[in-house]
Amino acid sequence: MEPESIEICPYNPHHRIPLSRFQYHLASCRKKNPKKAKKMASCKYNACHVVPIRKLAEHEATCVNRSSMEEEDALGPLQVSLPRPQNEDTLQVRWLSSPDIWNVDGANCHPMFVLKSFVPQKLVCESDIQESPGGDQCPEDPQTRTRKANF
Numbered sequence: 001m002e003p004e005s006i007e008i009c010p011y012n013p014h015h016r017i018p019l020s021r022f023q024y025h026l027a028s029c030r031k032k033n034p035k036k037a038k039k040m041a042s043c044k045y046n047a048c049h050v051v052p053i054r055k056l057a058e059h060e061a062t063c064v065n066r067s068s069m070e071e072e073d074a075l076g077p078l079q080v081s082l083p084r085p086q087n088e089d090t091l092q093v094r095w096l097s098s099p100d101i102w103n104v105d106g107a108n109c110h111p112m113f114v115l116k117s118f119v120p121q122k123l124v125c126e127s128d129i130q131e132s133p134g135g136d137q138c139p140e141d142p143q144t145r146t147r148k149a150n151f
Contacts, residue, residue: 004018004019004020005018005019006018006019007019007022007048009025009026009029010026010040010050010051011026011029011030011032011033011036011037011040011050012029012033015029022048023047023048026047026048026050039052039053040052040053041053041056043056043059043060043063043065044060045060045063045065045066046063046065049063049065
């Protein structure tokens with residue numbers, strides 16, 4: 001078995017950590033050393049590169065992981081955008097063509113709910129309506145019904 005490389009903790013140089021555990025150690029050591037953590041910064045190319053803030057720009061200019069990040073940027077990120085409605089007065093709902101696309105902002109993908117009028121009679125079930133002594137039908141108070149059911 002090949003020996004694993006050992007890294008030195010930037011918060012405490014006496015800490016020698018195997019590379020496979022280095023990220024976990026950095027997180028715990030950062031919490032244990034808040035004063036020193038305020039003076040340190042992480043490299044934008046590799047979060048395991050923690051250097052003093054005053055040396056961060058120098059480190060990022062010479063970081064070994066910089067070239068791999070620049071190659072990824074050269075490929076260009078995939079940009080996705082939804083078409084805007086032509087006329088804002090006419091709201092048209094546009095659905096995504098494929099159900100496999102789940103990470104696109106769905107602001108214009110669902111029909112808009114608008115309550116046009118409130119009709120309480122339509123919200124009462126026929127079984128909830130009682131006949132009053134005068135012959136009028138009125139819905140029973142739901143709280144009264146709940147109290148009766150609890151006793």
